[in-house]
Amino acid sequence: METATAAQRRTPRPRADALRNRERIVAAAREMFVEFGPDVPLDEVARRAGVGNATVYRHFADRSELVHQVVLLVTDRVSAHAEEAITAADADPSVAFDALRRFVHASADERIGALCPMLQAAFDPDHPDLVDARERLEAVVDGLMQRARAAGQLRTDIAVGDLMVALSQLTRPLPGTACLNMDRFVHRHLQLFLDGLMAPARSELPGASATLEDLRQS
Template sequence: MRADAARRREALILAARDVLAERGHDAPLDAIAERAGVGIATLYRNFPTRDDLAHAVARRTLDEAGAAADRALAAMTSDPERAWAEFVDTAVRLRLGALIPALIVESYRELPDDVLEIREGTKARVTELVHAAQQAGLVRDDVQPIEVIMAVARLTRPHVRFVDDVVPALVPRMIAIYLAGLRPDGRPLPQ
């Protein structure tokens, strides 16, 4: 693939992630093309169906989450609090809570085998990271890795727009409260 074609494809995946997170699975494809700065024909050349595009977003997002877990695991020995906080920040930035329902209309069984395989690999790395965070005293021992991810996903779901007017930076505040609650001693994470 030529470099310019690869850049357009990448722009489409990133734009789709944003638009799907904001507007759900039924978001207009022309809104995605517009956000990526390309025409609708370019979108269809790269992704003939809506599911093709959604699966590309899933692959990319799962890969990024897995890479974030790997970076955090590598940094756990030197600065566990920072490593853990950076992983959670990445999970929030990826907007997992908004993307999960946008990518999965009915169930995980709808995903292609390669996406399920990436998901399993990412899940294993995140599980290892949560266990490392538990050993570092950042997460209570009775918390299961899936509970951590599902809570972050829930807290990052789209909120009613007026909430930001009432409670600025609601998601970061809720994440900070949640992470403090995960700690065995209840200490807040350093800012």
């Protein structure tokens, strides 16, 4: 019986140039989905990536598969920012909220809000890859918030869902090309929002704090 190792040796690895092309396509798709939405023509994605149309379809069978990879890319990058912030908070708990602040601004640069229209596209949101990425993101953001809360720097009536809703809304592209100039206000408005998260709280929030499970059920 052939061993797994032997089978792996028989399976050709993707060439380095093929991997680079795939990465360029996903990066270009992310940029164009942010600018124009997930229905942008794939021919335009190929042009932005500097590859031929056939190369796009060689790597991605259809639009939903490409959207899937873009969602994974953004989610994983945001999780990595949260993990870096946790490392900083663990090294010095007194800067836990500053670490949270840096995470939020870094996530804004990833344009996490652009995922919202993508998630309405025709692809499986319960695919194991996406579930794993989502659970990793939830866990690390919650861990980061717990550290800021334990340091007495984050108000106690805020949950992960509250943070992610605000981050998604403030970084979601506005319809119309004329609205692209609004991007320059994103970090300014995020800073105002973050100031409102600091402890001690200056007002009582209406309703209950939102978890990501609450958001999925709504």
